[in-house]
Amino acid sequence: MSRYNAAEIEARWQDAWDKAGIFTAERKEGKPKYYVLEMFPYPSGKLHMGHVRNYTMGDVIARYKISTGHNVLHPMGFDAFGMPAENAAMAIGGHPKTWTYNNIDDMVEQMKPLGLSLDWSRMFATCDPEYYGQQQSLFLDFLDKGLVYRKNAVVNWDPVDMTVLANEQVEGGRGWRSGAVVERKELTQWFFKISDMADELLEALDGLDNWPAKVKLMQANWIGKSRGLQFGFERVDGGEPIVVYTTRPDTLNGASFVGISPDHPIAKAMEGNPEVDAFLAEARKGGTTEEAIETAEKLGYDTGIKVKHPLTGAELPVWIANFILMDYGTGAIFACPAHDQRDLDFCRKYDLPVIDTFVSLDDPKPVDKAAFVPPKSEKVKWVDHFAGLDEATGEEAINATIDFMEAKGLGEGVTKFRLRDWGLSRQRYWGCPIPVVHCDACGVVPEKKENLPVELPDDVSFDQPGNPLDRHPTWRDVACPACGKPAKRETDTMDTFVDSSWYFARFTAPRAETPTNAADAEYWMNVDQYIGGVEHAILHLLYARFFARAMHICGHLPESAKEPFDALFTQGMVTHAIYKSEGADGRPVYHYPEEVTLKGDKAVLEDGREVDVVPSAKMSKSKNNVVNPLHIIESYGADTARWFVLSDSPPERDVEWTASGAEAAHKHLGRVYRIASEIDADAKGQEADDTALIREMHKAIHDVTMGVESFGFNAAIAKLYGFTNALGKSNAGGKAKREAALTLAQLMSPMTPHLAEAVWEMLGGEGLCALAPWPVADEAMLVDDEIVMPIQINGKRRAEISVPKDMDKAEVEKLALAHHAVQKVLDGATPKKVIVVPGRIVNVVA
């Protein structure tokens, strides 16, 4: 009897799969295709357990689909542009390109031992000129179709380093390197017209039956379709009316002031006035994130301008307020402090009036410290409502108000979206160059397609802040493609979300001379199963949906690929406890898990010092709570790592990596190997034991298949533990045991493919286990002949009876009522009600 040797088995079978070329995808007629894709990684250089979990899940699906007769496409690539490469170049020197490609090589080396069923021949990185050149070509097509345009937008500006900062580079409102207070500054930038498709992107969510409801809900809220009233406030001084948009026009009587964004034309027109300038400078401090703006202290400035209330004729002041976004609605609002907490806080601070427009039916008191904001569906009592309402819900009042205002010719009901156009300009080097040239004579001129790719220059340095492309004369200064006169290249590069918005389409024909190839796109699209982190629920997935539509408009994808991902699964993170002690300088020191020994609930270093254990957190380099998959593979093998990341937690939830868990997983795989190796095919057994084992086998087939198909990997694995136990204890004959073990190998094969092949071979399975047809459960074997039914009395479990599986309800009821526990409680009385749920439960209501 040989022992389970993962290293030997894994190398051997990876080699066998490679030689047989079973994962290389080709178009084949006669077999249904299946495209499974995991969100591709950023090449940080270190593969972590989160990657292992993500790719193992995809691999389970891919291998399962191979077994069920599908022609599977399962590719891998790298999302290779982005800030970390530039940060590394700044911090440790070197070039982003070298850093990135070295990391890619390292990560491929780390991925290969996992035995993933990937078609490596299709691999690419988004920083390959062959890829980003095609992306530039797409950009020019989009430009041609009016899907791209330029406008001003605000960025985080570091006034000391004189550079644009990413949101991540703003910490507490200050630049992460300079420490200077960040300002919001306007720049002219490129935008994708995603807002044109807002309604379609919203409506189409309905058709995504195999997407998680929460993702669809988040996207729907993000797109934020709303119906409201748009109308103008006449200015007392006779200037242009101030147009506002509101989703709560019903509260118009409660208006206490008109607020405009610091970026509103009226505010801008007042620049030059030192007091206004001082206020605007203050209001523009801090980062551009919605969170920063929403949570910043509310500031206001009274412009002195007065407007007339359209219904009452009362004069209202116009304030500039830092919490009003120019990007949403019209950049101007009216404030109703009685029914909006933010407005109320502002009005209390600046001593502006608070007017109740409606009060609660149960508790009709005026607003004091808390705004009264009931759900729009709740009926409330209206105070002197102009449209004659007395008791009505907010919804009814909104509609009545819009009708009223439209009838009077004072405003109109309009539909607006929260979704803004997608700004794609980045003032950075390591990204896809935007292929246009700025010419004094011709304006913005697209680069000619035959000149693509516009390649990034290699001779750049990162010794000073700012975009190196801006200070690279030989790259920047070019002849205008239209008139030939001296001109300047666009030095902004594209947002890395652009790179990841179409890579799934490129995988269908990664070496094509055009962005996609029609026949390949037609055959392979859509992605049948997409798997990735829930952190991408909104941006990446929405941008990809937009891109698929835009690519269809430009003829790069078929109509049927407008929604590119048929099914989506969002998985959780891999977490680990953090081991922390205090260094000599009082700062925290983080220790790697391998430096720590666990003794009960204490964690001890090699030198005997005890360290604090902080409960599980996302694995992060800065906290050193990372487990290197390579170390796990070296000590236990890839199958153990794969089995463990799938076994302990439901895939959509976070999983905590524990050393004991990994050991347990390894022990179990060794047990499977041993049980299989001990089977003597000629051994005789009892017929009853054979039947019992085969029955267990069919139940396992059923449950594991369900588990794999519904992403219940942890439940499938629990079932496999049970089936292995049953097989280990069974007194069945060798023939039945061999059949059961072969099936066990197949059922485990998507999760632990190497071990499965070894067991399959040991027991004389035909060909590769990976290619063997998936077993099918015999329905007749799934239900036992006798079932145990619990009896509840008034909802509490009191007894149980064993009955034949198909006994009818009346018989069951009779048996239940005859049970002594029931008799005792009833004490001769007739039960009020008896509920028999066939095959489930009996409830007696006494």
Add this chain to the structure above:
RNA sequence: GCCCAAGUGGCGGAAUGGUAGACGCAGGGGAUUCAAAAUCCCCCGCCGCGAGGCGUGCCGGUUCGAGUCCGGCCUUGGGUACCA
């Protein structure tokens, strides 16, 4: 701030509105062994000697029956448009 989730034994978790705690870890007991490793068997939510009672973050509701559905909170996590 706003949007979306999650919360069940010592731990990870299981449970189409129908026996809460499957399966695994940790722990306890035993077998085997000269001894150990490995392996195998049994026990294992809390309170209680027991009968029994209490238990799925908190408060309330719907139901014959709620971990599951509804309303309100609390805590943690994800997103918040330039991290990917």
